[in-house]
Amino acid sequence: MTSPDVVVVGAGARGASIAYYLARAGVRVTLIEKGFLASGTSGANVGLVNVSGKGPEHYTAFSLLSAGMYPKLVADLDAPVDYQRDGNMQVALTDAEAEQLAKQAARQSAVPGVTVELLDARRARELEPAMSPRVAAATYCAQDGNVDPMKLTLALGRAARRHGAEVLYHREVTGIRLAAGRVAAAVTAEGEIPTGAIVDAAGIFVPRVAQMVGVSVPLLPQRGQVYHLEPLPAVMQRPVAGLRQFRSGTVMVGTTNEFVGFDRTVTYEAGSRNLDRARRIFPALARARVLRAWAGLRPMPPDGQPIYTAVREVPGFYVAVGHSGITLAPITGQVFLDLITTGGTSLPIGPYGLDRFTAADHEWARQPVKGDARH
Ligand SMILES: Cc1cc2nc3c(=O)[nH]c(=O)nc-3n(C[C@H](O)[C@H](O)[C@H](O)COP(=O)(O)OP(=O)(O)OC[C@H]3O[C@@H](n4cnc5c(N)ncnc54)[C@H](O)[C@@H]3O)c2cc1C
Structure with missing residues (x-):
């Protein structure tokens, strides 16, 4: 086993971005993923790079900063990720x-x-x-834009590897070893990976990984259902009301916001309700049949805002989670590069610590949920 400076747990948009920014800066990083790139929520979303629709004001401003970093990130990645900023x-x-x-x-x-x-x-x-x-x-x-979230995550992972990151698939982090209270190694079934820093970017499983070092992260999965329709000639010029038409002509119809535990079932009621609204907005959509449907699970903290922090109580342990991981992909990489290499960041993550949560927030996240996979 190698001994990287940093282990990143989870290869979604967040983990892949963090690994990419670190590797590009010359940090020795290992990205560990129990499935494969984008096999979590980063492969199941609508791909909007949205500044609007976020609140409170500091979160809108944070999203604006990230959206502003997209053109450079896309140019640096030099890969087709279908990014555009067309509102x-x-x-x-x-x-x-x-x-x-x-x-x-x-x-x-x-x-x-x-x-x-x-x-x-x-x-x-x-x-x-x-x-x-x-x-x-x-x-x-x-100021809003969009990207293909799957292509973005794959491009980030590949670029991380090009810059020297080690990327391990089908490998699960099952424990974290501490020495004198500090992070000392990531534990997997295949053995330990000694390291001084671990970033928990495990999406809906962030609380489970954080529990390995005794840290409570209040978070629940929130289900979002999506219908994907047959290709049509151009119906819309840009994403409208959770509807998005791709260059191929296919149309995504999103979505729902449901706290139903780890259940990824697609329900006919929600799908037909969303489809009905979509057809009321764009009658031409009535000509297209549903190609496929899926549900993804948003990693959702109680206030809907990111958790981007170094955990004070466990030196070397970092948490990167929240909704809108696609919008926030560039700023996420930069924030954790700064935190890990300099111990701080000039980016405005002040509101996104763990200390903002109350006992009631932690209680909310401990409620029993269907298909519980947290522990
Ligand atoms: C329907 C829907 C629509 C959405 N639309 C948008 C949108 O338009 N714009 C936007 O910005 N956001 C959107 N989101 C939210 C966005 O998809 C998520 O915020 C983002 O994908 C989360 O990325 P992540 O990297 O944090 O987590 P994930 O992509 O879930 O990645 C976490 C990874 O960690 C891995 N993992 C977990 N535990 C371990 C372990 N112990 N060891 C190793 N690996 C582990 C998992 O396998 C997974 O691949 C949407 C979400 C949904 C469901």
């Missing part, structure tokens, strides 16, 4: 929804560098001509 729209089908959208647009536009425009029905249809006249109002945020 995102939300729509309202009723007056009540329009009122909500207006409030959200005003709140988010208060963040410097973010503009969420409120559009009337006529202007919305100028941007998206195939939109139904039933759409009462919409918002548009030019």
